[in-house]
Amino acid sequence: MSHNGAGVSEVTVRVPMNIALVKYWGKRDEQLILPLNDSISLTVDKLTAETTVRMIQAVGENTVEINGRRVELSSNKRYQTVFDEALRLQRKRKEDLNKNENECITHHFEVISKTNFPVAAGLASSAAGFAAIARAIQKILNLNDTQANRLARIGSGSACRSMFGGLVHWKKGEKEDGSDCVAVRTESENWPDLYCIILVFNDERKKVGSSEGMRRTRETSTLLKHRIEYVVPERIEQVKKAYESRNFQDLARVIMADSNQFHAVCLDSIPPIRYLNESSWRLIELVEKFNQQEVKAAYTFDAGPNACVIVQKYDVPAFIRTLLQDIIIPSEDLKSVEEELKVSFDCPSEINSPILCSKLIVSPMGGGPADS
Ligand SMILES: Nc1ncnc2c1ncn2[C@@H]1O[C@H](COP(=O)(O)OP(=O)(O)OP(=O)(O)O)[C@@H](O)[C@H]1O
Numbered sequence: 001m002s003h004n005g006a007g008v009s010e011v012t013v014r015v016p017m018n019i020a021l022v023k024y025w026g027k028r029d030e031q032l033i034l035p036l037n038d039s040i041s042l043t044v045d046k047l048t049a050e051t052t053v054r055m056i057q058a059v060g061e062n063t064v065e066i067n068g069r070r071v072e073l074s075s076n077k078r079y080q081t082v083f084d085e086a087l088r089l090q091r092k093r094k095e096d097l098n099k100n101e102n103e104c105i106t107h108h109f110e111v112i113s114k115t116n117f118p119v120a121a122g123l124a125s126s127a128a129g130f131a132a133i134a135r136a137i138q139k140i141l142n143l144n145d146t147q148a149n150r151l152a153r154i155g156s157g158s159a160c161r162s163m164f165g166g167l168v169h170w171k172k173g174e175k176e177d178g179s180d181c182v183a184v185r186t187e188s189e190n191w192p193d194l195y196c197i198i199l200v201f202n203d204e205r206k207k208v209g210s211s212e213g214m215r216r217t218r219e220t221s222t223l224l225k226h227r228i229e230y231v232v233p234e235r236i237e238q239v240k241k242a243y244e245s246r247n248f249q250d251l252a253r254v255i256m257a258d259s260n261q262f263h264a265v266c267l268d269s270i271p272p273i274r275y276l277n278e279s280s281w282r283l284i285e286l287v288e289k290f291n292q293q294e295v296k297a298a299y300t301f302d303a304g305p306n307a308c309v310i311v312q313k314y315d316v317p318a319f320i321r322t323l324l325q326d327i328i329i330p331s332e333d334l335k336s337v338e339e340e341l342k343v344s345f346d347c348p349s350e351i352n353s354p355i356l357c358s359k360l361i362v363s364p365m366g367g368g369p370a371d372s
């Protein structure tokens with residue numbers, strides 16, 4: 001961390017996104033971002049937000065810049081909530097230390113973040129982004145992990161899971177003030193052989209954002225109630241057990257089942273929410289084929305069509321080879337052929353389309369944040 005004489009503290013951190021193996025979907029409190037169910041995740045170490053936070057002791061405007069673009073803070077209140085909470089924690093600490101500073105010191109924040117993956121495409125950019133802000137503020141203000149967790153969570157729920165490496169369990173908690181709603185690193189040693197292959201099929205902003213989608217599901221889905229009560233608690237335990245005992249097959253089965261159920265509750269909402277597209281389904285079929293003899297890969301999808309396939313390190317080349325058999329036609333070319341068929345031949349596009357993938361990333365998992 002650097003300080004300068006003019007009351008500026010500055011920290012830069014690099015924090016990875018995370019992928020839930022058992023998904024968070026639905027809030028019991030929208031303001032505090034308290035979830036309806038526990039979730040469990042691993043970080044995707046190559047997809048990161050590198051963020052510099054400056055806390056400046058002067059009157060001024062808070063600013064956030066992501067990938068060179070200024071964020072309009074009036075249309076996204078979550079940053080302000082995070083900054084206000086940070087200042088509240090700072091005041092509290094001073095009170096606890098009995099520092100009765102009579103003068104009212106004002107501060108503001110400047111955030112500059114760079115991500116190496118598309119923002120708002122269902123690739124958990126908000127998770128990496130808010131976790132990075134929280135982590136940097138934690139270092140500036142010397143906060144404990146619970147306080148930093150809360151900061152990340154009120155920015156974006158899933159962000160609190162990006163604060164650690166290893167297998168991370170976000171507990172929904174019971175209390176109304178959210179004090180028992182925290183993400184913790186489980187006791188299991190990290191499993192460094194787990195890799196993920198991210199396939200970006202569409203990097204446009206999703207039509208139904210997570211907040212709106214969760215609200216709709218909570219208000220209308222009957223399947224969600226069943227999921228929260230009877231399915232998730234058992235799956236959390238199954239994931240922990242499979243991870244601890246390095247049982248890939250058991251782990252993979254739970255991951256796929258939970259991704260499927262998450263998308264099923266989205267479809268069970270009114271109006272229904274559809275995040276998967278044709279390419280996502282082709283990928284699911286491909287993984288099923290790859291797993292025919294033995295379960296060696298697990299797909300999982302967040303709130304978008306892009307896939308995350310988890311495999312063990314030694315299966316990465318075989319899985320990529322299988323993928324390449326299907327990724328033949330670049331998406332632009334396929335689109336124009338389909339269009340040509342429709343327009344020139346009045347023939348609806350019946351192409352047995354290969355997987356259309358604009359980006360393929362292979363990444364180790366579970367490494368957690370890095371401070372610089
Ligand atoms: N690096 C970053 N730093 C700070 N905020 C970020 C960063 N990247 C993304 N965000 C915030 O997150 C928002 C995108 O969040 P959103 O929940 O819509 O998408 P997502 O995180 O890709 O998907 P999901 O949360 O459903 O997995 C952006 O509009 C921006 O406000």
Ligand SMILES: C[C@@](O)(CCOP(=O)(O)OP(=O)(O)O)CC(=O)O
Pocket residue numbers: 019020022023024025033039124126127155156157158159210211302303
């Ligand atoms: C499908 C998910 O990725 C949903 C993530 O939702 P967010 O954490 O983005 O939602 P907010 O709390 O409203 O910011 C599943 C998951 O990551 O567990």
